[in-house]
Every structure is written in structure tokens, then in C-alpha cells.
Amino acid sequence: MKTLVIDVVLADDHPGMIVGITHELSVFGTIRVRGCAHNSTELIELLESTPCDVIVSDYAMPAGKYGDGIQLFEFIGRRFPHVRLVVLTMFDNAAILGALDDLGVHGIVSKSDAVSHVAPAIHVAYSGSTFRSPTVAAVLAGRAMPRNRDAGPVKLSPREAEVVRLFVSGMRIDEIAEQLKRSKKTISTQKSRAMAKLGLSRDTDLVRYALEQGWLASSRSTD
Structure with missing residues (x-):
């Protein structure tokens, strides 16, 4: 029987973050890191030359001609529609997490949560389902609840x-x-x-x- 191997590309402008995630993923025989990028330009060039199943990308990456955040992820969705996306983010507010959720991102992992959530996020995203780390899940649950009796939650597009x-x-x-x-x-x-x-x-x-x-x-x- 063929062993499942998920090819992954990592993108984060902090080298230490990439080192930490790579180390965390190294114990999983089902995950293979194919390459790393530090901005959107490097990421798109890497994706053009290196086929992968899942992208694990930081939300905010300075520089790079393809921008970052929603702009970058929309572009990736158009250019590489068959690749699953897991987003790492330091933003734990409802507006940005809600925007990622609305965009249909398969995996969202808060950097406030343990790095151990990245591997299950990759596996779940690869399967076509959605993964939300604990902090993200809590914020999105709060987003769905009214703030008071007279008004619903603020929901930015x-x-x-x-x-x-x-x-x-x-x-x-x-x-x-x-x-x-x-x-x-x-x-x-x-x-x-x-x-x-x-x-x-x-x-x-x-x-x-x-x-x-x-x-x-x-x-x-x-x-």
C-alpha cells in the first residue's frame, strides 16, 4: 500500500518561525516540506516550480510583489486552485479571522496557540475539510453571537x-x-x-x- 505523503510549502517572513514549524513537522512521516519562502514573491516562484498539496503561510509578510493577506490568498486561489491553504496569523480579532473564514481558507492557526496545531491543520486541509485552532474557533464563535440585545456582531467583508x-x-x-x-x-x-x-x-x-x-x-x- 502506498504511504500517504503530503507535500508542503512554508511561507513566513520570520526565519525562526520556519525553523520551528519545520522541526515540528519533521516527526510526521506523512508530511514532507518541499520548500520555504520569506515573502510573496518567493512563495509564488516556489509554487510555480515546486508542486505541493498544502501551503502553510503567514498572514502578514512585508515586501513581495504579490502583497500579503487576503490579496495574496485570493491570488493563490486563482493561480493554484487545487492547492489547500493553511494560514498562520498573529491577528486574533473577528474581522480578519472572519474574512479568512469567509474566503474559504481550509486551515487557520493562531500564533497564540501551540505550534502543534499546524500538523493536524495540514492533514485536515489536505482532506478538504476545515481546521480552526482553539483561539480562532473561539473568536469565530464569538463573532456569531450578538454583542447585545439591540445589535448584531460587526462583520466586515x-x-x-x-x-x-x-x-x-x-x-x-x-x-x-x-x-x-x-x-x-x-x-x-x-x-x-x-x-x-x-x-x-x-x-x-x-x-x-x-x-x-x-x-x-x-x-x-x-x-
Whole structure:
């Protein structure tokens, strides 16, 4: 009988994270790491030359001509539709995790959870099912519950969440438009809609909200 081997590509801009995950996966005879990338450019080039079954990718990776986050994962879904995706993320807020969930990502693992969750996430994603690590599952469960009797939960669309993340990381509207390949008007509209859903009227309030939610992180290099 042929032994199951899942070919995996890893992507994370922190070398230490890749070393740790590679070590964790090395004990599994069913998982074979085929290559590693440190930004979206390296990841896409690797995928073009190295067939794999599952990608394990960080959500936020500075640099790289294909961006990161939702933009990158949508591109991967179009270019490599048969490859399963497991996303690692430091963002434990409902907007971003909900955007990944809505996008249909097979595996989502919070970096707040143990690295031991990565291997089962790979196995489950390979099978075509969905895996959510404990922190992610708890956040998504809370997202589905009303915050009070009068209002339902705030639910940003994947594109709105991505625009907000990039904006609060310090990018201007025109820079976001260029990176996401959308018009400045579209980006402004998506930002405004997100702020309206969150009940915020000023940019400073949006940044403060992002800090409180723990999802303020740059999507570009900070020398």
C-alpha cells in the first residue's frame, strides 16, 4: 500500500518561525516540506516550480510583489486552485479571522496557540475539510453571537478588513489602491463602509480600535 505523503510549502517572513514549524513537522512521516519562502514573491516562484498539496503561510509578510493577506490568498486561489491553504496569523480579532473564514481558507492557526496545531491543520486541509485552532474557533464563535440585545456582531467583508488593516499599518489610500490594484475611490468607499459598521467617524478612532483589537501590524518593511 502506498504511504500517504503530503507535500508542503512554508511561507513566513520570520526565519525562526520556519525553523520551528519545520522541526515540528519533521516527526510526521506523512508530511514532507518541499520548500520555504520569506515573502510573496518567493512563495509564488516556489509554487510555480515546486508542486505541493498544502501551503502553510503567514498572514502578514512585508515586501513581495504579490502583497500579503487576503490579496495574496485570493491570488493563490486563482493561480493554484487545487492547492489547500493553511494560514498562520498573529491577528486574533473577528474581522480578519472572519474574512479568512469567509474566503474559504481550509486551515487557520493562531500564533497564540501551540505550534502543534499546524500538523493536524495540514492533514485536515489536505482532506478538504476545515481546521480552526482553539483561539480562532473561539473568536469565530464569538463573532456569531450578538454583542447585545439591540445589535448584531460587526462583520466586515474580506476586502473591507484588508483595507482597514493596511490603512492602520500606515499606508495611504493611494498606496493601498496601488497594492490591491483597485481605484482610490473604491478603497475610500471600502474604508468608509468599514468605519460605519464599526461606528467610528475619525481615522484616529480607527487606529485606536485597531490597537485595542490587537491587529495593528505593518504590511511593509520598517527599517
